[in-house]
Amino acid sequence: MTKTKVIYISLTIGLVLVILFSLGMGAMKIAVMDTVKILAKGAGLVKNVSVDNLAENVLLYVRLPRVLLGLLVGAALGISGAAIQGIFRNPLAEPGLIGISAGASLFAVLIIGFEAVLFVTLGNILGFYLLAFGAFAGAGLAAMLVYQFSKTDGKPNVATMLLAGIAINALAGALTGLVTYMADEQQLRTITFWMLGSLGGANWNMIWGITPFVLIPVFLLPFYGRGLNLFAIGEHQAEQIGMNPNKIKSGVVILSTLAVGACVSVTGIIGFVGLLVPHIIRLVGGVDHRVVLPASALLGALVLTLSDMLARVLVAPVELPIGVITALLGTPVFLYILYKDKKKILQ
Amino acid sequence: MLRIASVSYKIGKRYLLKDITFSIRKGEMVAILGANGAGKSTLMKILCREKQPTEGNIVYDGKNLNDYTAKELAVKRATLYQQNAISLAFTVEEVVLMGRYGTEGTDADQLDRTALRETMEICGISHLAERSMLTLSGGEQQRVHLARVLAQVWDNKEALLLLDEPISNMDMLYQHQTLAIANALAKKGYMVICVLHEINLAAQYADRVIMLKGGRKWWDGAPEEVFTARNIFTAFGVHTTVQTNPRTLITQVTPNGIKFDAAAFNSNLAREYNKLSLKERFVSYRDEYPAQPLWQVADVLSVSEADLMLLGLGENVTLLRPEMDHILQCIEGIGVVKAVTYNPYCETERCGVYRNFSKEDFTTLFLDEDIDLRIFTSRWKIALAAEEMGKESLQFYDVSGRAVHKVYLTDASYRQVYLGLITRFRDDRQAVPRIEKPVRKRMEERRDAEIDIEEFQKAWNNMQGTHDFFGLIRKFRLTRMQALRLAPPHRAMQISLESFRRTIIQCSVTETPVMMFTANEGCVQINTGKLDRINQNTSWLTISEASGGKVSFNEDAVHSVWHVVKPTADGNVNSLELYDTEGELIVQFFGYRKPGIAELERWREALGSNLL
Numbered sequence: 030m031t032k033t034k035v036i037y038i039s040l041t042i043g044l045v046l047v048i049l050f051s052l053g054m055g056a057m058k059i060a061v062m063d064t065v066k067i068l069a070k071g072a073g074l075v076k077n078v079s080v081d082n083l084a085e086n087v088l089l090y091v092r093l094p095r096v097l098l099g100l101l102v103g104a105a106l107g108i109s110g111a112a113i114q115g116i117f118r119n120p121l122a123e124p125g126l127i128g129i130s131a132g133a134s135l136f137a138v139l140i141i142g143f144e145a146v147l148f149v150t151l152g153n154i155l156g157f158y159l160l161a162f163g164a165f166a167g168a169g170l171a172a173m174l175v176y177q178f179s180k181t182d183g184k185p186n187v188a189t190m191l192l193a194g195i196a197i198n199a200l201a202g203a204l205t206g207l208v209t210y211m212a213d214e215q216q217l218r219t220i221t222f223w224m225l226g227s228l229g230g231a232n233w234n235m236i237w238g239i240t241p242f243v244l245i246p247v248f249l250l251p252f253y254g255r256g257l258n259l260f261a262i263g264e265h266q267a268e269q270i271g272m273n274p275n276k277i278k279s280g281v282v283i284l285s286t287l288a289v290g291a292c293v294s295v296t297g298i299i300g301f302v303g304l305l306v307p308h309i310i311r312l313v314g315g316v317d318h319r320v321v322l323p324a325s326a327l328l329g330a331l332v333l334t335l336s337d338m339l340a341r342v343l344v345a346p347v348e349l350p351i352g353v354i355t356a357l358l359g360t361p362v363f364l365y366i367l368y369k370d371k372k373k374i375l376q
Numbered sequence: 377m378l379r380i381a382s383v384s385y386k387i388g389k390r391y392l393l394k395d396i397t398f399s400i401r402k403g404e405m406v407a408i409l410g411a412n413g414a415g416k417s418t419l420m421k422i423l424c425r426e427k428q429p430t431e432g433n434i435v436y437d438g439k440n441l442n443d444y445t446a447k448e449l450a451v452k453r454a455t456l457y458q459q460n461a462i463s464l465a466f467t468v469e470e471v472v473l474m475g476r477y478g479t480e481g482t483d484a485d486q487l488d489r490t491a492l493r494e495t496m497e498i499c500g501i502s503h504l505a506e507r508s509m510l511t512l513s514g515g516e517q518q519r520v521h522l523a524r525v526l527a528q529v530w531d532n533k534e535a536l537l538l539l540d541e542p543i544s545n546m547d548m549l550y551q552h553q554t555l556a557i558a559n560a561l562a563k564k565g566y567m568v569i570c571v572l573h574e575i576n577l578a579a580q581y582a583d584r585v586i587m588l589k590g591g592r593k594w595w596d597g598a599p600e601e602v603f604t605a606r607n608i609f610t611a612f613g614v615h616t617t618v619q620t621n622p623r624t625l626i627t628q629v630t631p632n633g634i635k636f637d638a639a640a641f642n643s644n645l646a647r648e649y650n651k652l653s654l655k656e657r658f659v660s661y662r663d664e665y666p667a668q669p670l671w672q673v674a675d676v677l678s679v680s681e682a683d684l685m686l687l688g689l690g691e692n693v694t695l696l697r698p699e700m701d702h703i704l705q706c707i708e709g710i711g712v713v714k715a716v717t718y719n720p721y722c723e724t725e726r727c728g729v730y731r732n733f734s735k736e737d738f739t740t741l742f743l744d745e746d747i748d749l750r751i752f753t754s755r756w757k758i759a760l761a762a763e764e765m766g767k768e769s770l771q772f773y774d775v776s777g778r779a780v781h782k783v784y785l786t787d788a789s790y791r792q793v794y795l796g797l798i799t800r801f802r803d804d805r806q807a808v809p810r811i812e813k814p815v816r817k818r819m820e821e822r823r824d825a826e827i828d829i830e831e832f833q834k835a836w837n838n839m840q841g842t843h844d845f846f847g848l849i850r851k852f853r854l855t856r857m858q859a860l861r862l863a864p865p866h867r868a869m870q871i872s873l874e875s876f877r878r879t880i881i882q883c884s885v886t887e888t889p890v891m892m893f894t895a896n897e898g899c900v901q902i903n904t905g906k907l908d909r910i911n912q913n914t915s916w917l918t919i920s921e922a923s924g925g926k927v928s929f930n931e932d933a934v935h936s937v938w939h940v941v942k943p944t945a946d947g948n949v950n951s952l953e954l955y956d957t958e959g960e961l962i963v964q965f966f967g968y969r970k971p972g973i974a975e976l977e978r979w980r981e982a983l984g985s986n987l988l
Contacts, residue, residue, distance in 0.1 A: 118463035255477050261464045262474065262521070265426055266457060270528060271450025271478030316464040 036314045040327040047331055048100070051338040052092045056346050059084050059092075068093075095231035099334040101243040102228070102296055105288035107329020110303025111310070111321050112250050112281045115257035117187055123303040124289040127194045127282060131201035132171025133164040133293040134224060135208075140164075141219050142208040160223075161238070161294040168290030171197050176282055187264070187278070225350030226299035228337050235295050242291035246284035247326050253281055254319030261316070299352050301359035302329055308366060332358075377401055378423075378536060378567055383432035385418055385591075392418045393591045396432070400569065402534055405562035407572045407582035407599075411612050414588040416571045417458070420540045423569065424455040436536065450478030453536040454528040458544065458571075460521045465508040468501055468520050475527035491530035498557055499523040500550065514545040522554060529566075537561065539570040543577070555581040579603055579627040587611050600627045606873075610935055610957050640676070654679060655687045671720070671779065680777025682758050686808050692763045695809070696770075696801040700753040701740055703770065705733050706797050712788035715747050717781050717894050717901035721933040721956055722963040724894035724901050726925035727786055746923065748902040749781075755898035756780055758809055761798045768794065772898070776814035780898030818958070821855045824862065828852070833864040841944045841971070842951075857959035860938050869939045876937045876952055879982050880919060880965070883907050888978040889968035892919065892927045895961060903927055904968060929954065929963050939983065947974045950983050 052068075053059045059067075067088050069075045109124045117126065125131065140163040175197050179190035209220055256277040259267035264274040289303070310324045336354040343349060379399040385392050393415045400406055410416050421427040423434065425441060434441040436452070444452070454475070462471070472495060476488045496502045499519045509517060522542060529535035539558060543551040555570070559581045562568045572578045578585055579599040587595045587602055589611050595602045605618045608629060615632040639645045652660075654677065661673055674681045685693055696703060707713065707730040716725045728746025735741070740751040758773040768791070770783040785794055832852045839845065849859045860868040883890050884907035892903045905921035912918075918928040935957040942949045952965040967979025 115464075120464070255474075258466070258470070259474055259477060261466060262460060262462050262471065262524075263457065265424075266455075266460065268426070268446060269424060269450065269453070269455040270475060271447040273446055311465070315470075316466050317470055 032314060033320050036310070036320070036324055037327070040324060040331065044100075044327060044331045044334075047334050047338070048096055051096050051099070051334050052088060054338050054342050055087075055092065056341075057084070057087055059088060064088065090233070094233050094236050095228050095337065096334055097236050098228050098231040098239075098296070099337045100330040101236070101239060102292040102299065103302060103330035103333025104247050104326040105243045105292045105329070106299065106302040106333070107306040107325035107327075108247055108250050108322055109285035109289045110305075110329070111307035111318070111325040112253065112257065113285055113303070114307055115253075115260055115318055115321075116278055116281050117191060118260060119191070120308065121304070122191075124285055125198070125298075125300075125303070127190065127286070128171030128175045128197040128201065129168045129286055129289045130293055130298050131198040131205075132167040132169070132174075133290060134167070134298060135171075135201040135205050136163040136167025137223055137294075137297070138205045138208045138212075138220050141216050141223070142212050161235075164294035165290045167201075168293055169286055171201060172282065172286040172290070176279075222350060223297040225352035226297035227340075227348070227350055227352075228296055228333075229348060230295065239291040239295055243288050246288035250281070250284055251319065251322040253277055254317070254322055257281070257318040257322075297352070299333070299355055301355045301363075302333055305359045305363050306332060308363070312366060377435075377437065378569075379435045380423070381432050381435070383419075383422060383429040383434065385415075385422060385427065386430050391591050393422070393429070396588075396593050398586060398593065398596055400567050402565050402567055403562055404584060405559050405568040405570065405582050406584045406586060407570050407578035408586050408588065409572055409575065409578055409611070410588035414611070415591040416588055417540060418591075419588070420455075420538060420569075420571055424453070424538050425449070447478060451529065451532055451535070453538065454525040455538040456522055456525040456540060456542050458540045460517065462509045462517070465510045467505070468507050468509060468512070469496075469505045471509055471520050472496055472501075472523045472527050475524035478528065479531070487531055491527040495523040495526045495530060499526070500553070515547055515550060518542070518545045519550060519554075522557075526557070526561075533565045534567075536567045537569070539568065541571050541573065543572070543574070551577060575603060575608065575629045579629065600625075603627045603629055606932060606934065609932060615932065654683065658684055658687060671718075674777075680773075680811055680814070681779050682773040682777030682811055685760060685762060685771065685773075688762065689806060689808060694761045694798055695803040695806050696759040696761060696798070697803045698757060698759050699801060700751075700756045700759060700772070701735065703759055703797070703801055704730070704740060704742075704751065704753070706793075706800075707770070707783055708733065709790065709793040710783075710785065710797070711790045711793070712786050714784040714786055715749065715781070715901060716784065717749075717896060717899050718779070719894065719896040719960075719962065722894050722927065722929035722954075724892065724903050724925070724927045724963075726901070726903050726921075726923075730783075745904070746925070748904060750900040750902075751781070752898050758811075759801070761794075770794075770797075773811075774898050775812050777811040778814065778897065780896055781901075819853075819855050821858050822853060824858075827854065827858075827862065829862050832859075832862060833867075836864050836867055837943060839943050842942050842949055842966075845942060855959055856961065857936075857955065860940065860953075863940075867941045871937050871939050871952075873931065873934055873937055876954070877910075877917075879952065880907065880910060882982040882985065883979065884910060886978050886982065888976060888982060890921075890979070891966040891968055892921075893964040893966070894927060895964075927963060933957075934962060935959075946972060949975055950980060952983070 049061055049064055052064045053061055063080065063084060066078050067080050067085050070078050070080060071089055106124070113124050113126065114120055114122045137160055140160050175190060175193045178193035179186050181189055209217065212220060256267065256272050259270055259272050260274070260277065267274050267277070306329045307321055307325045310321050310328055314320050314324060332355070333351070336358060337351050340349040340351045340354045377399060381397055383396045384394050396419060408416050408419065418427065422429050436444070469492065472492055473488065476491060479487065496505060499522050501516065501519050501523055504512065504516065504520070509520065512520065525537070529537065537558065543554050546554060551574070555577055558568045558570060562583065570582070582599060585595070585597065585599050585602040586593060587607065594611065595607055600620065603618060605616050608614065608616050608618070614634070617630045617632060619628050620626070621628055657677055658673070661677065665673070670681050670684060674684050677684070686695070689695060712727055712729055714725055714727045716723070718724065726746055728744060730742050730747050731744040732742060733740070734743070738752060738754060740753050742749040755774050756772050757775045758777070760771050762769055762771055768785045771779060772781045774780050785791060832854070835848055835851070839848065849856060854862070887906045889904060889906050894901050894903070903921055903925040905923055905925060907919055908922045909920040910917065911920070915930050915932040916928050917931050918926055920926050933956045934954050936955050938953045938955070940951045940953055942951070946969070949969065950967065954962040954964070956962055967976045969975045
């Protein structure tokens with residue numbers, strides 16, 4: 030059990046450090062001590078501290094929402110990735126597999142593609158959130174479809190879910206391609222940027238908007254730890270030990286869709302986090318989902334915040350899409366894991 | 377207690393399980409055996425609630441199995457599946473502890489740790505505790521899962537353990553250990569149901585054995601009762617030798633082994649072999665196994681008996697024109713000959729003169745004390761005269777080349793008449809006649825529910841003669857086995873082969889004349905007389921009648937023996953009927969009787985004293 034504690038403690042420390050650095054780094058550098066001071070003042074803990082006004086504004090209205098968004102999205106992707114891998118009994122699964130990402134992209138691309146028409150009719154009502162709502166609806170719809178198709182004799186069947194996911198992904202991909210083909214140059218840039226994902230649009234409204242969608246799954250999913258452990262030895266076996274595999278399946282799929290759908294809707298598709306983070310946790314701390322789920326949320330938050338910081342500072346003042354960073358960071362690490370320790374995670 | 381009441385399971389119209397009923401008490405270890413596809417796994421899936429029975433129900437401790445919640449069942453019943461793939465690198469200890477997920481309570485942690493330690497110890501995996509499951513061998517993994525299953529119900533000493541082929545991947549030591557653990561737990565109150573393939577292990581460790589065949593429960597009893605050579609052959613199709621170890625009193629089953637000639641099933645290897653003509657193959661096989669009867673040789677070479685006989689055409693075999701009734705009529709002139717009729721499991725022979733030829737609609741009859749035959753010449757297609765190793769005979773075959781009847785010359789025969797008969801009926805062309813591939817036409821048994829059982833029973837009770845039975849089963853479209861099963865009370869009773877033997881021996885002692893009916897597709901030969909000697913040579917039982925007639929049949933082929941009572945105008949007629957696994961009649965025994973005369977009282981006594 031001490032190993033678990035070490036993992037939690039080091040992840041928490043790492044996360045705090047990354048947050049502090051991340052808040053300070055960027056086009057305008059803010060020293061760590063200043064960051065702490067501004068945060069303390071903002072939270073009303075200290076009163077008589079003199080801080081730079083500009084730094085305070087940048088930190089509270091630009092950096093902080095962005096870092097918080099990174100934390101939420103990272104935690105959501107990490108924990109959903111771990112849970113979905115558990116459900117599918119397949120270490121290569123990720124939330125995208127059940128159509129969440131593809132559904133979200135299709136709707137996002139549709140909205141970008143038909144922007145002109147839509148903005149006239151709906152623009153005023155939904156405003157800037159049109160894209161986010163559309164993507165969220167797309168994610169939910171795709172996951173719903175996959176889930177409905179996977180039902181055999183009233184029970185969700187994992188193998189069918191995988192196949193239905195592949196089919197829905199292919200369909201959504203084809204339709205997305207079709208819309209892309211018809212888009213003009215400006216729309217194409219928007220689409221590409223969205224597809225690679227970015228935390229660039231972060232603001233406080235967005236944070237308040239997605240927080241419940243992310244926090245509820247992040248706090249509820251760890252309760253499925255035992256159930257997911259039993260899933261590893263088989264659904265029937267789980268049932269014999271007193272679990273209801275169908276409840277576990279629907280619970281995990283719904284919560285994951287909620288979290289990932291909400292994130293994708295505001296940031297676009299950020300790949301690799303959901304796949305990679307749980308594997309790193311398993312390598313270090315074992316495969317027990319009761320540890321893997323919360324630890325994946327922590328590590329996911331850490332990795333995404335770090336990636337976002339790198340995306341902002343590497344070629345400043347220009348910003349890289351965060352998907353590029355996660356993939357660039359993730360691929361070598363992942364390949365290294367495969368090369369060195371595949372026996373530990375795969376059969 | 378666990379009670380399984382008339383459980384059936386079907387997919388579409390096909391029954392995978394039919395009408396399974398049994399119950400298990402606390403402290404009992406039951407092994408379920410059966411060939412592949414007998415329904416063992418389906419039964420286990422129904423017991424562990426993975427599948428719902430189509431009909432019937434299961435009651436566990438006074439409560440319908442379906443009324444339990446998963447949580448309640450988790451502490452009362454644990455299941456070890458046959459396949460236990462694991463997808464993540466859990467450690468052995470973690471997996472065993474998973475068995476404890478369902479347990480709750482204040483001292484759960486303490487109990488968990490005890491269960492973990494003790495189950496790992498007994499399953500011999502303590503030293504593997506920290507190892508990843510993915511690095512273990514199949515047998516070690518299975519032991520871990522066994523420990524997990526045991527851990528699940530470790531605190532409930534009246535729990536039910538369902539083990540589906542628990543030892544399939546294990547080495548010899550752990551096979552025995554696993555079953556010994558199960559047996560030891562049963563001794564302390566657990567109920568254990570265990571699907572096994574190993575008959576000897578079941579005999580050694582199970583208190584009770586249930587054998588399934590074709591989705592039905594065929595036998596249920598102590599291992600020494602169920603494991604007889606005959607039952608094992610019926611269930612698995614393997615001939616075995618069954619002995620009881622005199623020291624341990626445990627039943628030991630040794631399969632007699634199956635031998636194949638690769639050339640017989642590998643057409644590649646057989647190419648050389650097949651270049652040999654049928655005749656060369658026949659001769660080489662005959663030399664190798666001189667004692668095998670012709671029909672068996674024909675079986676091995678996958679041709680018919682007639683095919684083999686006709687190889688000698690022009691040499692020792694003469695083809696006759698198939699004028700069956702004429703030929704039959706002329707046999708009387710040959711004088712005393714030996715009449716032989718057989719089916720795959722029974723053979724009868726009797727010397728005598730073919731007297732009193734007569735013909736009814738479809739039946740040719742010889743009604744005499746010695747030669748007593750009912751012949752359906754419409755089924756007879758080939759007639760030939762043969763000389764084999766000095767023995768001359770007339771032989772008759774059906775359309776698929778199976779022998780229906782043979783007539784051998786004896787020392788008291790008039791050979792000149794025989795030779796004259798050959799000259800008279802000789803087929804001018806002497807060309808091999810067409811022999812068709814045998815078609816097995818078997819009536820598909822209908823469901824009992826589709827049959828008007830009440831009417832059928834009424835009709836049975838109103839029979840006027842034994843021959844009415846054929847009309848009866850035709851009218852109600854029943855197979856013979858089904859008719860016996862659905863017979864009115866006390867009209868058809870299944871008895872043991874042992875009772876049958878005792879009856880026959882008593883008939884022999886009391887010098888009761890008996891009629892023995894041996895039939896095949898084209899002929900029924902009746903051997904009547906006082907029984908003289910009864911001999912057993914391996915599995916063949918030979919019953920000799922006082923004037924030299926003989927009936928021998930293969931006891932291993934006997935699947936069931938029935939005592940059948942048919943009402944006739946002359947009172948009830950009792951018969952003993954032996955059937956093979958397919959429900960085909962092997963041989964039938966009646967007391968001596970004639971139309972108009974009631975059955976012998978001594979026969980009834982012999983039946984009564986030994987059967988009831």
